[in-house]
Amino acid sequence: MISNKMVGLVQNSSVIRAMFEEGKRLASIYGAENVYDFSLGNPSVEPPKEIKEEILNIMNTEDANLVHGYMSNSGYEDVRTAIADSINKRFGTAFLENNIIMTVGAAGGLNVILKTLLNPGDEVITFAPFFGEYRNYVSNFDGELVVVSPNTVDFQPNLSEFETKITKKTKVVIVNTPNNPTGVVYSEATIKGLADIMNRKQKEFGTSIYLISDEPYRELVYDGVKVPYLTKYYNNTIIGYSFSKSLSLPGERIGYLVIPNEVDDYADVAGAANVANRILGFVNAPSLMQRVVARCLDAEVDVASYNRNRELLYNSLSEYGYTCIKPEGAFYLFVKALEEDDKAFAAAAKNYNILIVPGSSFGCPGFCRIAYCVAFETIQRSLPGFKKLAEEYRIGDRS
């Protein structure tokens, strides 16, 4: 009796759900400490101490009907001003309150802006490997997801293929940097090349092509890498941000959209996004958490912990003979499967109680994603299994 669309969506969902169930099954047999679940992007690092402090402060000092009440569908004005000011200070932009829409996480924000922009049949381009949910978000509004194939050398977007895939029907391009699942940060050269192509194609077709930058991992970068702020490179850029990873609050569903004045039809886009936020059923981003994050814009999770995980995992896997690109951001490592079939490789890893996600879930077969947002000890304890797995393939037991 469920809708035809949901039948397909539920079937596609079952791969990851099956992995989750499998993790629970393995834990019940071997003990949770002997199962190495690298499947989920659930932050292991605690929220910064300011989160608790400010929740208590707000509860003790602000009016309860304000803190828990309705506000504009786009969010509290003081919160939006605080966020605009913080972005301006960090990136030299000039946003005001009316450029910010508070959203139910980045997932909510992406749905709001896609509802705002897409007519059925409009094309949305993204670059493999990509966060698999984009396919669902675009499908929610009957858009067509067009995927640019992966560049498996350095995982920067394949810009020459991108150029050939832009058509008159291209309405949106989604980028995600630092990237899930590779941990790669798109370089400034990449961004400039992307913007150049999009500007030329807009002129050629006489269309507006919006660049949506999905950046929940912006603050999680290593070795001082800079993540370009995309509104400065291309006028029709809209930012989707989330505090899920930067403040370890993924369950709270709090993020925002940035819609700059420079985007084509700014007033219509911002006005419609405000309405879309309401009618999609979000109504507004959770109120207490809006007020909390506004007070914690300079707070940071302990990125050094993720970095320690990254170094141990990358160095160990490299030593064991795995091929992987060293992540510059986020908390994912994208490793080359030791056989062509990434699903078979993930299944082989499971024999060592190691749970990793096949790259085909991200449009990039032949690789697997390891989410290293886990306890350091989990990585330490998993290493013998990774080593044996590599040996197994080397001596030809498997491949």
Next chain:
Amino acid sequence: MISNKMVGLVQNSSVIRAMFEEGKRLASIYGAENVYDFSLGNPSVEPPKEIKEEILNIMNTEDANLVHGYMSNSGYEDVRTAIADSINKRFGTAFLENNIIMTVGAAGGLNVILKTLLNPGDEVITFAPFFGEYRNYVSNFDGELVVVSPNTVDFQPNLSEFETKITKKTKVVIVNTPNNPTGVVYSEATIKGLADIMNRKQKEFGTSIYLISDEPYRELVYDGVKVPYLTKYYNNTIIGYSFSKSLSLPGERIGYLVIPNEVDDYADVAGAANVANRILGFVNAPSLMQRVVARCLDAEVDVASYNRNRELLYNSLSEYGYTCIKPEGAFYLFVKALEEDDKAFAAAAKNYNILIVPGSSFGCPGFCRIAYCVAFETIQRSLPGFKKLAEEYRIGDRS
């Protein structure tokens, strides 16, 4: 550049937004205390003290990564169990954790279940007057909203017209009791009649017709009125609940769906709703608030305050010659406009700085909604204006 669908939605939205802006304009001229804004359903009564207590308790005793982290898309298992237990205790039902899906308010829940059930072109029946957002929620999934015309005698649903409007394409019926905008509670006789018709039509057409009960106002009732629990009257019932009004937390976006085992294709429906919650961009209901409401299931807002408002407003308007049905629940009073055109009547009220919403926004022209979830003093100060407005019509200045 925005989508065609959004162009229409933004235009339809502008009536209420214009009222909101008008309220701000009037307040800047006459002072906020001299403007009587009855347009919004934003609770004026404080959340019960348990909300603050339990937020502080949770922050001081529970693990931060649990409190703010990801959980199953359907919500924490302990929270869902606590809610099922609470419903069972109150209504003699037998729900378990897997009958409950935590949602981003009732608005989120309705969108989740409509995405789960509707194919394009499926019909959704509701009864005028109705919450105008239903039109948008159904449109989100390309369903067709079919409206049963209002029974303006007692505002119980018009069941004989309902029966004629059910077709093979009817997939969902939405009821909202206590009702927004009338404050009427659908009687047990109404519910039994509704269930009887739906059962017969299911047999006649060989279809499943789901009854969605949208009940954010369940706890706000007066004079000991009972609100029937609809799963007990009709097997294919799904409940959409919100804590927005019962605990004065509308900004927090926290509610749940109840999907009983008895609904047709229970496993598919519950499984798909779990997936829909994720891919619509909600991902999960806000995590801290899930944990808070689970600890506050017996807490209550001060309904007596709303009752005091209700009595003063109803008695005064009746005395001034207005026709209105005495609300049994919620915090709305639906008054007959003093001229045929409810929009003109609302405009006339605005001359006394009284802001009320025309009934045509609820599919019921000729009436206006007064949201009395305001300070008692606001009602007191507004009364001379209501009185003069009635006199104006009586002496023929306006009508």
